[in-house]
Protein backbone atom coordinates (compact mmCIF):
# COMPACT_ATOMS: atom_id res chain seq x y z
CA UNK A 1 0.00 0.00 0.00
CA UNK A 2 1.22 3.46 -0.90
CA UNK A 3 0.33 6.38 1.31
CA UNK A 4 0.67 10.13 1.13
CA UNK A 5 -0.16 12.37 4.10
CA UNK A 6 -1.35 15.96 3.65
CA UNK A 7 -1.64 18.36 6.57
CA UNK A 8 -4.58 20.55 5.67
CA UNK A 9 -7.08 23.13 6.90
CA UNK A 10 -7.14 25.62 9.74
CA UNK A 11 -6.68 23.03 12.49
CA UNK A 12 -4.00 20.97 10.69
CA UNK A 13 -5.95 17.85 9.85
CA UNK A 14 -4.16 14.81 8.43
CA UNK A 15 -5.68 13.86 5.10
CA UNK A 16 -4.45 10.50 3.79
CA UNK A 17 -4.42 9.26 0.22
CA UNK A 18 -3.89 5.48 0.12
CA UNK A 19 -3.56 3.31 -2.93
CA UNK A 20 -2.82 -0.15 -4.25
CA UNK A 21 0.28 -0.07 -6.47
CA UNK A 22 -0.96 -2.92 -8.63
CA UNK A 23 -4.42 -1.64 -9.54
CA UNK A 24 -4.01 2.14 -8.83
CA UNK A 25 -7.27 2.04 -6.90
CA UNK A 26 -7.26 4.56 -4.05
CA UNK A 27 -9.17 6.03 -1.16
CA UNK A 28 -9.04 9.51 0.39
CA UNK A 29 -9.42 9.65 4.18
CA UNK A 30 -10.60 12.93 5.77
CA UNK A 31 -10.23 15.61 3.08
CA UNK A 32 -10.25 18.39 5.66
CA UNK A 33 -9.48 21.34 3.42
CA UNK A 34 -11.61 24.14 2.14
CA UNK A 35 -8.95 25.93 0.11
CA UNK A 36 -8.56 25.12 -3.55
CA UNK A 37 -4.72 25.19 -3.38
CA UNK A 38 -4.74 22.48 -0.70
CA UNK A 39 -7.21 20.46 -2.72
CA UNK A 40 -4.98 20.80 -5.79
CA UNK A 41 -2.05 19.14 -3.99
CA UNK A 42 -4.23 16.12 -3.24
CA UNK A 43 -5.67 16.09 -6.76
CA UNK A 44 -2.13 16.37 -8.23
CA UNK A 45 -1.14 13.22 -6.35
CA UNK A 46 -4.22 11.47 -7.71
CA UNK A 47 -3.42 12.58 -11.27
CA UNK A 48 0.35 12.03 -11.15
CA UNK A 49 -0.09 8.47 -9.92
CA UNK A 50 -3.00 7.78 -12.28
CA UNK A 51 -5.19 6.81 -9.34
CA UNK A 52 -8.81 5.87 -9.50
CA UNK A 53 -10.43 7.01 -6.24
CA UNK A 54 -12.91 4.39 -5.13
CA UNK A 55 -14.07 5.93 -1.86
CA UNK A 56 -13.91 9.08 0.23
CA UNK A 57 -13.88 7.93 3.86
CA UNK A 58 -14.58 10.19 6.85
CA UNK A 59 -13.28 8.94 10.21
CA UNK A 60 -16.05 11.11 11.72
CA UNK A 61 -18.27 14.02 10.83
CA UNK A 62 -16.51 17.05 12.31
CA UNK A 63 -16.07 19.95 9.86
CA UNK A 64 -12.26 19.74 9.89
CA UNK A 65 -12.49 16.20 8.45
CA UNK A 66 -15.28 16.56 5.91
CA UNK A 67 -15.08 20.04 4.45
CA UNK A 68 -13.19 18.87 1.33
CA UNK A 69 -15.57 15.98 0.57
CA UNK A 70 -17.32 18.03 -2.11
CA UNK A 71 -14.14 19.01 -3.97
CA UNK A 72 -12.87 15.42 -4.08
CA UNK A 73 -16.26 14.01 -4.99
CA UNK A 74 -16.65 16.51 -7.81
CA UNK A 75 -13.21 15.63 -9.20
CA UNK A 76 -13.43 11.85 -8.80
CA UNK A 77 -17.13 10.97 -8.50
CA UNK A 78 -16.20 8.68 -5.59
CA UNK A 79 -18.89 7.89 -3.01
CA UNK A 80 -18.64 9.31 0.52
CA UNK A 81 -18.60 6.75 3.35
CA UNK A 82 -19.16 7.58 7.01
CA UNK A 83 -20.58 5.83 10.07
CA UNK A 84 -24.34 6.21 10.29
CA UNK A 85 -24.19 7.93 13.67
CA UNK A 86 -22.13 10.82 12.23
CA UNK A 87 -23.87 11.00 8.84
CA UNK A 88 -26.19 13.73 10.08
CA UNK A 89 -23.17 16.02 10.28
CA UNK A 90 -23.10 16.04 6.46
CA UNK A 91 -26.64 17.41 6.27
CA UNK A 92 -28.04 20.95 6.51
CA UNK A 93 -28.09 20.74 10.28
CA UNK A 94 -24.46 19.66 10.37
CA UNK A 95 -23.52 22.40 7.95
CA UNK A 96 -25.23 24.94 10.17
CA UNK A 97 -23.26 23.72 13.15
CA UNK A 98 -20.09 23.69 11.09
CA UNK A 99 -20.43 27.42 10.70
CA UNK A 100 -20.01 27.75 14.43
CA UNK A 101 -16.59 26.08 14.07
CA UNK A 102 -15.74 28.86 11.64
CA UNK A 103 -15.37 26.33 8.82
CA UNK A 104 -17.48 26.61 5.71
CA UNK A 105 -18.65 23.05 5.27
CA UNK A 106 -19.71 22.09 1.79
CA UNK A 107 -20.04 18.34 1.97
CA UNK A 108 -22.53 16.40 -0.08
CA UNK A 109 -24.52 13.89 2.00
CA UNK A 110 -23.19 10.36 2.59
CA UNK A 111 -23.54 7.81 -0.22
CA UNK A 112 -23.42 4.84 2.14
CA UNK A 113 -22.89 4.06 5.79
CA UNK A 114 -20.10 2.16 7.49
CA UNK A 115 -20.50 -0.06 10.52
CA UNK A 116 -18.22 -2.04 12.79
CA UNK A 117 -16.74 -5.03 10.94
CA UNK A 118 -17.18 -3.66 7.43
CA UNK A 119 -14.22 -4.05 5.09
CA UNK A 120 -13.21 -1.27 2.71
CA UNK A 121 -11.46 -2.76 -0.32
CA UNK A 122 -9.46 -0.94 -2.98
CA UNK A 123 -7.30 -3.04 -5.27
CA UNK A 124 -5.51 -5.66 -3.19
CA UNK A 125 -5.84 -3.59 -0.01
CA UNK A 126 -8.46 -4.19 2.67
CA UNK A 127 -9.14 -1.97 5.69
CA UNK A 128 -11.39 -3.20 8.48
CA UNK A 129 -13.77 -0.71 10.08
CA UNK A 130 -13.78 -0.46 13.88
CA UNK A 131 -16.54 1.60 15.44
CA UNK A 132 -14.64 3.64 18.05
CA UNK A 133 -17.18 6.11 19.52
CA UNK A 134 -16.41 8.68 22.19
CA UNK A 135 -14.92 11.68 20.38
CA UNK A 136 -18.16 11.59 18.37
CA UNK A 137 -20.91 8.93 18.29
CA UNK A 138 -19.92 7.70 14.82
CA UNK A 139 -16.13 7.86 15.05
CA UNK A 140 -14.40 4.97 13.31
CA UNK A 141 -10.86 3.63 13.00
CA UNK A 142 -9.56 1.73 9.97
CA UNK A 143 -7.18 -1.20 10.39
CA UNK A 144 -4.90 -2.50 7.66
CA UNK A 145 -1.95 -4.89 7.65
CA UNK A 146 0.52 -2.31 8.90
CA UNK A 147 -1.49 0.81 9.77
CA UNK A 148 -4.43 1.92 11.83
CA UNK A 149 -6.13 5.22 11.00
CA UNK A 150 -7.59 6.48 14.25
CA UNK A 151 -9.21 9.82 13.34
CA UNK A 152 -9.61 11.94 16.47
CA UNK A 153 -9.96 8.93 18.79
CA UNK A 154 -6.25 8.31 19.40
CA UNK A 155 -3.34 10.72 18.87
CA UNK A 156 0.36 10.26 19.58
CA UNK A 157 0.48 10.79 23.35
CA UNK A 158 -3.13 11.90 23.70
CA UNK A 159 -6.75 11.29 22.76
CA UNK A 160 -9.55 13.30 21.17
CA UNK A 161 -11.69 15.71 23.14
CA UNK A 162 -15.01 14.45 24.42
CA UNK A 163 -16.69 17.77 25.24
CA UNK A 164 -18.16 18.32 21.78
CA UNK A 165 -21.72 17.39 20.88
CA UNK A 166 -22.25 13.62 21.27
CA UNK A 167 -18.88 13.07 22.94
CA UNK A 168 -18.50 10.60 25.80
CA UNK A 169 -15.44 9.98 27.96
CA UNK A 170 -16.76 6.56 28.95
CA UNK A 171 -17.24 5.58 25.30
CA UNK A 172 -13.79 6.77 24.22
CA UNK A 173 -12.10 4.86 27.06
CA UNK A 174 -14.03 1.75 26.08
CA UNK A 175 -13.06 2.21 22.41
CA UNK A 176 -9.41 2.61 23.37
CA UNK A 177 -9.42 -0.39 25.66
CA UNK A 178 -11.49 -2.85 23.65
CA UNK A 179 -10.80 -1.82 20.04
CA UNK A 180 -7.39 -0.12 19.78
CA UNK A 181 -5.20 -1.32 22.69
CA UNK A 182 -5.86 -4.93 21.60
CA UNK A 183 -4.36 -4.40 18.13
CA UNK A 184 -0.88 -5.60 17.20
CA UNK A 185 1.79 -3.40 18.80
CA UNK A 186 3.75 -2.76 15.63
CA UNK A 187 0.85 -1.22 13.73
CA UNK A 188 1.58 2.39 12.77
CA UNK A 189 -0.99 4.75 14.25
CA UNK A 190 -2.04 7.38 11.70
CA UNK A 191 -4.13 9.91 13.63
CA UNK A 192 -6.43 12.69 12.48
CA UNK A 193 -3.99 15.33 13.75
CA UNK A 194 -0.30 15.34 14.66
CA UNK A 195 2.50 12.83 14.16
CA UNK A 196 2.27 9.10 13.61
CA UNK A 197 3.05 6.56 16.35
CA UNK A 198 2.64 2.84 16.99
CA UNK A 199 0.13 0.96 19.12
CA UNK A 200 2.98 -0.33 21.28
CA UNK A 201 4.35 3.18 21.96
CA UNK A 202 0.90 4.45 22.83
CA UNK A 203 0.26 1.57 25.21
CA UNK A 204 3.56 2.30 26.88
CA UNK A 205 3.59 6.10 27.03
CA UNK A 206 0.11 7.51 26.37
CA UNK A 207 -1.34 8.38 29.80
CA UNK A 208 -4.88 7.67 28.56
CA UNK A 209 -4.00 4.07 27.73
CA UNK A 210 -2.88 3.28 31.28
CA UNK A 211 -5.06 2.12 34.15
CA UNK A 212 -8.11 1.47 32.02
CA UNK A 213 -10.02 -0.13 34.81
CA UNK A 214 -9.67 2.89 37.06
CA UNK A 215 -10.72 5.28 34.29
CA UNK A 216 -13.81 3.22 33.44
CA UNK A 217 -15.15 3.29 37.00
Ligand SMILES: [Zn+2]
Nearest residue numbers: 060062135152
Ligand atom coordinates in the same frame (compact mmCIF):
# COMPACT_ATOMS: atom_id res chain seq x y z
ZN1 LIG B 1 -13.07 15.66 15.52
Ligand SMILES: [Zn+2]
Nearest residue numbers: 062064152192
Ligand atom coordinates in the same frame (compact mmCIF):
# COMPACT_ATOMS: atom_id res chain seq x y z
ZN1 LIG C 1 -10.20 16.76 13.96
